[in-house]
Amino acid sequence: MARTQTDQSLRIAHESFLVHAGFRYLKVALLLSVAAIAAYIWHDPPGGPNGGTWLGYTLGTIGALQIAWLAWLGRRKRTYRSSIGTVRGWTSAHVYLGLSLALIATLHCAFHFGWNIHTLAYALTLAVIISGIYGVIAYARYPSLITGNRSQATREGWLADLDDINDRSIKLADTLGPDVHRVILASIDRIRIGGGVREILFGTREPERKAFEKVQAQLGETTQFMATQVRPRAEPSVSPDQMQSTVSFMAGRLAGGVDAGEQAQKLLDLLARRRDLTTRINRDIRLQALMQVWLYVHVPLTFALLAALVAHIVSVFIYW
Amino acid sequence: MRILIRTWNRQAGEAVSDDRIVEAERVHIGRGTDQDIELPDLRVTLAHAEIQRSGKNVVIVAKAGAEILVNGTQMREHKLRSGDAIAIGRFQLTVKPAEGNADLQIDVEERASAQEQKKQSAARRSLTLAEAGLSRRWMSWLLFFLVIVPALAIPSWLRFGQGTLPILPTAKGVAIAALVPTDRAWKPGHSSSAHAFFQNDCAKCHRDAFIRVRDEECLACHKGTAQHVDNLHWLALPVFAQARCTDCHHEHKGDDGLVTRHDSQCTSCHIDPQARFDGSKLDAAGDFTAHHPAFTPKVARYDAATQRFNWIEVSQQHPADLHSDTNLKYPHDKHLDPKGIKSPDGKKVLKCADCHEPDTSGVSFKPIDMQRHCAQCHRLDFDQDAPGRTVPHGQPQQVAAVIRDFYARAALAGGVAKPGAPAVVQLRRKPGEQLSREGARAALAWADQQSALVIDEVFDKRLCGYCHIVQHSGDAAAPFAVAPVALARNRLDGAQFSHAAHRTEKCDSCHGDAARSKLSTDVLMPDIKRCRDCHGDHSDTVRIRSTCMECHGYHVAKEQKMGAPAKAMTEPASTTGAAP
Numbered sequence: 001m002a003r004t005q006t007d008q009s010l011r012i013a014h015e016s017f018l019v020h021a022g023f024r025y026l027k028v029a030l031l032l033s034v035a036a037i038a039a040y041i042w043h044d045p046p047g048g049p050n051g052g053t054w055l056g057y058t059l060g061t062i063g064a065l066q067i068a069w070l071a072w073l074g075r076r077k078r079t080y081r082s083s084i085g086t087v088r089g090w091t092s093a094h095v096y097l098g099l100s101l102a103l104i105a106t107l108h109c110a111f112h113f114g115w116n117i118h119t120l121a122y123a124l125t126l127a128v129i130i131s132g133i134y135g136v137i138a139y140a141r142y143p144s145l146i147t148g149n150r151s152q153a154t155r156e157g158w159l160a161d162l163d164d165i166n167d168r169s170i171k172l173a174d175t176l177g178p179d180v181h182r183v184i185l186a187s188i189d190r191i192r193i194g195g196g197v198r199e200i201l202f203g204t205r206e207p208e209r210k211a212f213e214k215v216q217a218q219l220g221e222t223t224q225f226m227a228t229q230v231r232p233r234a235e236p237s238v239s240p241d242q243m244q245s246t247v248s249f250m251a252g253r254l255a256g257g258v259d260a261g262e263q264a265q266k267l268l269d270l271l272a273r274r275r276d277l278t279t280r281i282n283r284d285i286r287l288q289a290l291m292q293v294w295l296y297v298h299v300p301l302t303f304a305l306l307a308a309l310v311a312h313i314v315s316v317f318i319y320w
Numbered sequence: 321m322r323i324l325i326r327t328w329n330r331q332a333g334e335a336v337s338d339d340r341i342v343e344a345e346r347v348h349i350g351r352g353t354d355q356d357i358e359l360p361d362l363r364v365t366l367a368h369a370e371i372q373r374s375g376k377n378v379v380i381v382a383k384a385g386a387e388i389l390v391n392g393t394q395m396r397e398h399k400l401r402s403g404d405a406i407a408i409g410r411f412q413l414t415v416k417p418a419e420g421n422a423d424l425q426i427d428v429e430e431r432a433s434a435q436e437q438k439k440q441s442a443a444r445r446s447l448t449l450a451e452a453g454l455s456r457r458w459m460s461w462l463l464f465f466l467v468i469v470p471a472l473a474i475p476s477w478l479r480f481g482q483g484t485l486p487i488l489p490t491a492k493g494v495a496i497a498a499l500v501p502t503d504r505a506w507k508p509g510h511s512s513s514a515h516a517f518f519q520n521d522c523a524k525c526h527r528d529a530f531i532r533v534r535d536e537e538c539l540a541c542h543k544g545t546a547q548h549v550d551n552l553h554w555l556a557l558p559v560f561a562q563a564r565c566t567d568c569h570h571e572h573k574g575d576d577g578l579v580t581r582h583d584s585q586c587t588s589c590h591i592d593p594q595a596r597f598d599g600s601k602l603d604a605a606g607d608f609t610a611h612h613p614a615f616t617p618k619v620a621r622y623d624a625a626t627q628r629f630n631w632i633e634v635s636q637q638h639p640a641d642l643h644s645d646t647n648l649k650y651p652h653d654k655h656l657d658p659k660g661i662k663s664p665d666g667k668k669v670l671k672c673a674d675c676h677e678p679d680t681s682g683v684s685f686k687p688i689d690m691q692r693h694c695a696q697c698h699r700l701d702f703d704q705d706a707p708g709r710t711v712p713h714g715q716p717q718q719v720a721a722v723i724r725d726f727y728a729r730a731a732l733a734g735g736v737a738k739p740g741a742p743a744v745v746q747l748r749r750k751p752g753e754q755l756s757r758e759g760a761r762a763a764l765a766w767a768d769q770q771s772a773l774v775i776d777e778v779f780d781k782r783l784c785g786y787c788h789i790v791q792h793s794g795d796a797a798a799p800f801a802v803a804p805v806a807l808a809r810n811r812l813d814g815a816q817f818s819h820a821a822h823r824t825e826k827c828d829s830c831h832g833d834a835a836r837s838k839l840s841t842d843v844l845m846p847d848i849k850r851c852r853d854c855h856g857d858h859s860d861t862v863r864i865r866s867t868c869m870e871c872h873g874y875h876v877a878k879e880q881k882m883g884a885p886a887k888a889m890t891e892p893a894s895t896t897g898a899a900p
Contacts, residue, residue, distance in 0.1 A: 045582075046582030047580045048573075048576075112508070114508065114510070116505055116507055116508060117506060155447070171362065174362065178366055182365055185365075194447040194452070196446065196452050196453075197449060197452045200446065200447075200449060285447050293449060296449060296456055296459065299459075299460055300456065300459035300462070300463045301463065302460070303463050304463035304466065306464065307463070307467035308471060310472065315471075315472065315475070315503075315506035316506075318476070318506070318526070319522060320530060320532040
């Protein structure tokens, strides 16, 4: 019995807000929509349907209440002590009633549009709803991508690793001569984790890739030149995979003996790890940002909508 | 070159300095232990930079590939001045004025420990959008005010506050003023073209905030607009007393909404007029195709005693009553004979339009005119020997005088070849010949006799009586009286039928009965069934969608005006207020 309960609570904990309570709020939203459409079709007011008929005022009142309530989710989800429903229930209702708002608002304005604040309020309503639809898609899509990218690790761990790798690579580079040290220092400076809004959203892989290539070229130039000199003496059946280590080894040998060759190889390995790590961290940052970015549209547009809604309602009754 | 190197260290929270003098041509700076200024930071190269003399100056030169930041700017070479701050790795070198016998003093200080620096670098990275400077709160309030200020605050202030825009009288000033948001932004739709010339002057109609547009604002221009009914009792009912212009006239819907043409506006009362309006005689009208009363054309009833016509409305549902006195003898069938009708010029085929000419209103026709429409055939000559002499139409008193005058002159002039006339009348006079008193008396006696005959014939049979109802008056001067005539007039009071709108139809497609009508009392108006052949209700899909307003008007009261004090009723309540 206890186990069943646990299973159920687990299942509920992982249940999407979309299917919350057996699509309860989808049903409520559909009922509201169907009722609104039926009333709109049945209603045949003098002068054609518009926001000023009794049905127009009714739909407008419903729409305004919906907007106020939908906006209230922003407060409710931060009020942990509230006992009025769960946040998931609120979110579920928020999504479905928010979608139905598009219909209510359209029927309220009865397809009359113009260059005025009334249509501005309508356009902002639709913009908020569209950004919300993106939000639903984002919440469905990005969490699994983020989990996949993290593979059990944490970003804090990665950042600590990165610092560690940087320290170790400088130390290694120091043993490989001032040129290598300089290049490694420069490459560390070029590591970009996060950054501005643009880098966070559209990725920062490019500078890191360039830095890596530059380091590789720097190491490669020395080693490759040397490798070509020593190739005739190397194993004839050397494969491309083995090439790098061979080259490094030979380069290391020629440049500073066996120890230095090992150091160079270690350094290259560290840099490769660093590249992988920065790519993952930046991908994590990017995915997190993409999952959140719609809120930077949705919430400010909601405030713009609230302003337009107030202006719409007040101006309509100022000039009744 | 003597340089005082002052190295600062932190010991138990306090900065402790350690001075030493370096005397060399070049002062080496780097991580290497062989350097003059040793900077133990992995990011500093073994040999990072050098301080050396260059002429009179002392310069710092970075080694190839090494980076130094002088006062925040990356430099390869820099002439040192007092106060310069040079950053290398996590160390800062500050140039101070020389003290004692040194040429230069350089303070070396660790800006942050390795541990601190790691923390700082982690803090410097923005890993989330919020850290990158995006703030939902800030963006939200910015957008909120970006919308509410131009959409509500500025227009309200300009309209209701004391706010006026100082507009520069230049093209630029006007252009800038045009960008300032005003209450025009609140306009919900296009104004009707009738009101377009003050469409941006909202205050013209919207006088006070939060008060609905009042009728006074409309009636300021639309003075004298008629009420719907004249009955004062009905006008006192809420349906009229509380009615507002804007109930039916919707502005800001282009030209479409200006007059509401929705049947429910009318049928809400007219579906059962008696229920709301005590004493109404109107039949119920719920729609056009199924619940509309039969037409009640106005017909004339002649009262011979008073010699006046009474116009009454008779329903087309009562065919027996459906006749209208005209006091004319006019058979439409004879005149519309397709083979033609006899005329002085032979047989002539008449068309409707030969007599019925549309008037300028397009609704009705010009009255039939004897001279224009009848006289060509119905000539008013009374003596076959003098076909040019006619009696005047429409003036029976003058007819007898004209005839008498004609025969008296003829008899006195002589030479009248009428059989049975005395010789004195028949004989031609010689020029200058004077009739004897007896001769003249005999001639005038004949003239009287002849006149009496002709007058009788003209009135009773050949001319007047042919079309009119003529009665002996017993008055010698005007022996006959012609009954007054009532020509057909617009038969519907409560509705307007536009003949012009139906000009593409042939006359007989509605008035086909005319070709068979033998009596002038026939009412040749088609009934509502004929209208319904083409016109349907607002919801009709196969016929012309027609609303009440197609034929009826609202502002149809004869006496009472909208917004004006009520005029005292001249008739009892029950007979006025004949509204469509």
